[in-house]
Amino acid sequence: MTSAHHINRALTAALQGAAKRAGEQAPSVRGADWRLATVTAVNAGGTVDADGIPGIRRLKSYTAPAVADVIVISQSSSGNWIAIGPLATT
Numbered sequence: 001m002t003s004a005h006h007i008n009r010a011l012t013a014a015l016q017g018a019a020k021r022a023g024e025q026a027p028s029v030r031g032a033d034w035r036l037a038t039v040t041a042v043n044a045g046g047t048v049d050a051d052g053i054p055g056i057r058r059l060k061s062y063t064a065p066a067v068a069d070v071i072v073i074s075q076s077s078s079g080n081w082i083a084i085g086p087l088a089t090t
Contacts, residue, residue: 034074036087039067048083056081 037050042065047055056073058065062085065071072084 034072034084036070037073039065039069039071039083042067050083053081056083058083059085061085 037053037056039048039050040052041049043049043055046058048058048065048071050056050071050073053073057080059082062071062083065083065086069086071086074082074084076082
């Protein structure tokens with residue numbers, strides 16, 4: 001194998017790895033997603049902050065948000081976040 005061929009293979013592998021990592025982080029590539037998060041701030045205007053994500057819009061049914069609530073949040077493929085609401089407590 002020539003040195004140029006080895007460099008091309010290494011460059012190809014590096015580009016593929018970078019593209020994969022970028023795609024894993026981009027909601028438009030990854031698609032919609034949901035997860036659990038802990039509320040860190042309740043903001044005016046119907047939003048909460050949770051797990052380092054600011055300004056997550058609340059559903060109308062999530063009427064009494066509180067810091068430390070464990071909530072379900074969902075991200076659309078365009079990157080927008082929505083707070084669905086808290087989980088039931090036992």
